[in-house]
Amino acid sequence: MAKGLRLIALGMLAVLIAGCSATPEELSESGTEAAGKVFREDVHRTNAEVGSVRLYKPAGFKIQEGSDEQNIVLEKGRETYVLFINPNEPDDSRLFYDLLYADPAKEILTTATYEKNGVFGFSGITDAGSERFELVAGSGGTKMTTLSKEKGIERNLRTMMEIVRSVERPEDPDLTLK
Secondary structure, eight states: OHHHHHHHHHHHHHHHHHHHSOOHHHHHHHHHHHHHHHHHSOOOOOOEEETTEEEOOOTTOEEOTTOOSSEEEEEETTEEEEEEEOTTSOTTOOHHHHHHHHOTTOEEEEEEEEEETTEEEEEEEEEEETTEEEEEEEETTEEEEEEEEGGGHHHHHHHHHHHHHHOBOOOOTTOSOO
16 A cells, blocks of 8 residues: 555656646746846956957857857857857847748747847747757847757856857948948
8 A cells, every 4th residue: 555655646746847847938938038137237248359359258168260250159068159240230230130030941939129228139949859949149230049958048048148248349430330
């Protein structure tokens, strides 16, 4: 009898634990909330340079050789992050956000937009298949993408927004959009 009660208790515990697990949608929501919080905070100080572009590089991240001022590849462990910088886009640009929705093949799980002092930002999560998700964080003419497992969504979006918001590119007097 005691053995039967233990099995029932273990079964109930397993159901309870499974019910408490966050779904991809819940993780997506917490990830975009974390990115939004970072977007509204003070920008991290820059501590790395690629050409004339300065950016915040978190501890443990490495800038891959061959990166240039418009395409910077960062790595941390086995994860790769790609930072795209379009110097022709102003701080209030929605280009990268609009491009996310322009791809009909993407299964968008969630997006969120943010604005602060004339700067537009966003974060988004799409289903990349095989229990992986494509994450994107953007601010003006800068965006960063990576592939992530469920458990890394919130952490990755927070870190990506820290990097994206920190990017300092030189002012180009020839750009009329600035």
